[in-house]
Amino acid sequence: MKLLNIASVLLLASVIAVPALAQDISRPECVAPAKPGGGFDLTCRIAQQGLEKQLKTPMEVTFMPGGIGAVAINLFNTTRTDDPNAIVAFSSGSLLNMAIGKYGQWGAKDVRFLATAGTDYGAVIVKADSPYKTLDDLMAVVEKDPGSVVVGAGGSVGSQDWMKAAILLKSKNVDPRKMRYVAFDGGGDAIAGLLGGSIKVYFGDIGEMVSHLGTGEMRILAVLSDKRLPAPFAEVPTAKELGYDAEWPIVRGYYMGKNVSDEAYNKWVEAFKAAYATDAWAKLVKDKGLLPMDLSGKEMDADMKKRVERMTGIAKDAGLIQ
Structure with a gap:
């Protein structure tokens, strides 16, 4: 009887010792x-x-x-x-x-x-060898002919990523419906599209760029935040400081x-x-x-x-x- 009681106590103690979190989220x-x-x-x-x-x-x-x-x-x-x-x-x-x-x-x-x-914040991203060295370079072309630059992102027309491009164009009174936009099923596919050349500009998220910073494959033209972000993005200008009323948190x-x-x-x-x-x-x-x-x-x-x-x-x- 004593051995049974001791065993019961030990069993109870072991159950209590297991965190409830570990039991419930197995x-x-x-x-x-x-x-x-x-x-x-x-x-x-x-x-x-x-x-x-x-x-x-x-x-x-x-x-x-x-x-x-x-x-x-x-x-x-x-x-x-x-x-x-x-x-x-x-x-x-x-x-x-x-x-x-x-x-x-x-x-x-x-x-x-x-x-x-x-x-996170939206960002305007191009390949490292892109002719668009600055956001002004890109927008100078887009303002003249919105359909001349193929842009893309991980979402369809009307999605968050489309909205990033739309608000940037609208900041210069360019009709976003005139842009050539390619929709991808997620940021990973959109980045592959940018690197592969099927699009020239990717409207993505700044957080996605952390794992790519050391590769030298892409360049961030601007971040869609109200003020500059801390390192490792402290050197990236905001679209706002460059004269474009475009933010996307x-x-x-x-x-x-x-x-x-x-x-x-x-x-x-x-x-x-x-x-x-x-x-x-x-x-x-x-x-x-x-x-x-x-x-x-x-x-x-x-x-x-x-x-x-x-x-x-x-x-x-x-x-x-x-």
């Missing part, structure tokens, strides 16, 4: 809704590396390209609505797609926004299925909050080319849904939706 997964190499990949890598100590279990990154997030949001509203182990990367572009109905019936109300990874973060339990959702929130408090997280975010933005849980969910509401209004003004 197979952590971050879904990047695009091919490898773009902003969604970057966002998932931040979670994968930044939550390593909090989750106690290696996080898997899976890629789910299709419709710039449409395939992923459909899956998490059909077969994986209550998956406690999976988070999905999103950006401000995803919010815009929700606002203008790019995801069909699925919108902001159909996900549980979880946490932010950081803030980008929130990067994660959502979960709308039917995920509060218990599972809160465990992820706890993991992110614990990570936010560490120097390692701050360094990781900086190294990935993002600026800090630490927001999680209900506050973050409400904030993102308000952003979608605002984007819906902007989209209506731009004629993207009725």
Whole structure:
């Protein structure tokens, strides 16, 4: 009897000793809704590396390209609505797609926004050997003939990346509908298109450029931020300082299925909050080319849904939706 009691006590102690987080999130997964190499990949890598100590279990990154997030949001509203182990990367572009109905019936109300990874900014990028040495060089050509320069990005007409190009052209009263725009399924494909020569200008994100800084393959003409960013982009001018009224901040973060339990959702929130408090997280975010933005849980969910509401209004003004 005593041996049984001792065994019971030891078993109970071992259960208590196992962190609740490790029990509840047994197979952590971050879904990047695009091919490898773009902003969604970057966002998932931040979670994968930044939550390593909090989750106690290696996080898997899976890629789910299709419709710039449409395939992923459909899956998490059909077969994986209550998956406690999976988070999905999103950006401000995803919010815009929700606002203008790019995801069909699925919108902001159909996900549980979880946490932010950081803030990114749009950027105007060319190949290193491009004849456009400055943003003025590029815009001088575009203002004369918008269709003479093939531009592209990881999104269709009306997407976040298209909007980056559109606001830059509109800053000089150029009709964005006249530009030659090529849509790719994610930043990785768009970068490949730029390097391969199928497009001449890539309207991407500054965070995507961190892993390419040492290659010498591309050059950043301008960043679409309100002021210059810290190193390693301190030498990159803003479009604004060059005389173009064009800014595009980008929130990067994660959502979960709308039917995920509060218990599972809160465990992820706890993991992110614990990570936010560490120097390692701050360094990781900086190294990935993002600026800090630490927001999680209900506050973050409400904030993102308000952003979608605002984007819906902007989209209506731009004629993207009725």
